[in-house]
Amino acid sequence: MDDRTCNVGWPDAIYAQFRRIGIRQVGYVPDAGHSRLIELCVGDPEIHDVVLTTEEEGVALAAGAALGGQRAALLMQSSGVGNCINMFSLMKNCGLACLTVVTMRGEFGEFNPWQVPMGSITEASLKLCGFLTYRVENAADVEDIVAAGCDMAFSGDLQVAILLSQRLIGRKVWTR
Amino acid sequence: MMERREFVRRLLAGRGDLLVVCGLGSPTYDVAAAGDHPLNLYLWGAMGGAAMIGLGLALARPDRRVAVLTGDGEALMGLGSLATIGVKQPANLAIVVLDNQHYGETGMQPSHTSAGIDLVATALACKFAQAQAISDIAEAGAVRDLLHGGRGPILVQARIACGDTPRVLPSRDGHAIKLRFVEALGASSR
Numbered sequence: 239m240d241d242r243t244c245n246v247g248w249p250d251a252i253y254a255q256f257r258r259i260g261i262r263q264v265g266y267v268p269d270a271g272h273s274r275l276i277e278l279c280v281g282d283p284e285i286h287d288v289v290l291t292t293e294e295e296g297v298a299l300a301a302g303a304a305l306g307g308q309r310a311a312l313l314m315q316s317s318g319v320g321n322c323i324n325m326f327s328l329m330k331n332c333g334l335a336c337l338t339v340v341t342m343r344g345e346f347g348e349f350n351p352w353q354v355p356m357g358s359i360t361e362a363s364l365k366l367c368g369f370l371t372y373r374v375e376n377a378a379d380v381e382d383i384v385a386a387g388c389d390m391a392f393s394g395d396l397q398v399a400i401l402l403s404q405r406l407i408g409r410k411v412w413t414r
Numbered sequence: 415m416m417e418r419r420e421f422v423r424r425l426l427a428g429r430g431d432l433l434v435v436c437g438l439g440s441p442t443y444d445v446a447a448a449g450d451h452p453l454n455l456y457l458w459g460a461m462g463g464a465a466m467i468g469l470g471l472a473l474a475r476p477d478r479r480v481a482v483l484t485g486d487g488e489a490l491m492g493l494g495s496l497a498t499i500g501v502k503q504p505a506n507l508a509i510v511v512l513d514n515q516h517y518g519e520t521g522m523q524p525s526h527t528s529a530g531i532d533l534v535a536t537a538l539a540c541k542f543a544q545a546q547a548i549s550d551i552a553e554a555g556a557v558r559d560l561l562h563g564g565r566g567p568i569l570v571q572a573r574i575a576c577g578d579t580p581r582v583l584p585s586r587d588g589h590a591i592k593l594r595f596v597e598a599l600g601a602s603s604r
Contacts, residue, residue, distance in 0.1 A: 262474070291494030291497055294462065298466035302466065302474065305455065305596060306433075306471040306475045308470075324460070324461070325462070328457075331458075332588035332589060334592065
């Protein structure tokens with residue numbers, strides 16, 4: 239079974255919020271949990287989809303987008319948050335809106351212990367970096383929480399992270 | 415080898431509405447010394463991010479030209495972003511690496527370029543439309559023309575002398591730098 243098959247419905251709700259709020263640039267590091275949302279963004283001619291070599295590139299991308307008058311979102315996995323920490327200082331120092339949607343690894347039912355050290359400090363790290371964090375545990379809450387997070391980020395030039403719990407995205411099923 | 419201040423001064427002469435992202439350290443001082451301007455984005459940190467800020471700006475404003483002026487150390491920290499820029503092929507983006515082959519802010523330790531690591535070859539391998547190295551100040555005018563009209567993405571490795579240059583310090587207030595830039599560009603995202 240491919241873990242992407244767990245991934246129906248809520249990514250479309252996130253995409254709908256991106257459209258509503260006028261997201262024009264989406265930076266991402268490929269991620270199974272975000273695969274459907276990435277497909278939707280790549281297929282949208284009004285969104286610049288930017289595949290990154292590492293997540294902190296996306297933070298700087300979002301800064302450039304904001305300075306140029308466009309709204310950006312950054313899609314990553316919890317491990318990527320650790321890669322971004324110094325670059326986040328750009329958003330805080332300059333008061334730039336930053337919206338990131340993070341798929342969590344290293345928590346509920348994680349099969350790979352190497353994901354646990356970063357996954358277990360992801361939310362705390364984001365808070366230390368000045369982010370408002372919102373966790374989503376249930377698919378039914380995705381629309382509401384993502385909408386609120388988008389509004390917070392872009393109406394106040396704040397740094398906002400939406401954390402999609404591993405229970406929501408589905409355990410990664412490992413097949414031999 | 416070129417003297418950095420004179421090179422940057424020639425590069426930005428008659429700059430018009432060029433958007434300029436300055437890598438932290440000496441490039442920020444060089445650009446400030448060439449003349450303060452609301453469309454200068456002075457960085458004092460975020461090392462490795464200058465080229466990607468340039469990409470975000472270039473995608474947001476395809477009607478404008480974007481120049482990233484940065485150092486060899488800063489460019490090396492964001493080497494992966496050359497690949498990311500190569501994927502997007504922004505025609506309006508140019509990166510000028512002021513390469514003195516050393517980390518000037520931290521005591522002039524040699525950087526990778528001093529060992530022959532080749533940024534021009536890297537940019538070409540990353541599908542930049544144009545990449546070249548220059549070491550003669552007489553070529554500054556041609557690079558200036560590239561910034562304003564050359565097809566990007568462009569990378570220019572400008573070989574500059576490794577000397578002590580007096581610091582010219584622009585504002586360190588990130589909010590003030592942002593607000594001034596956004597207002598001058600007429601580009602609020604709120």
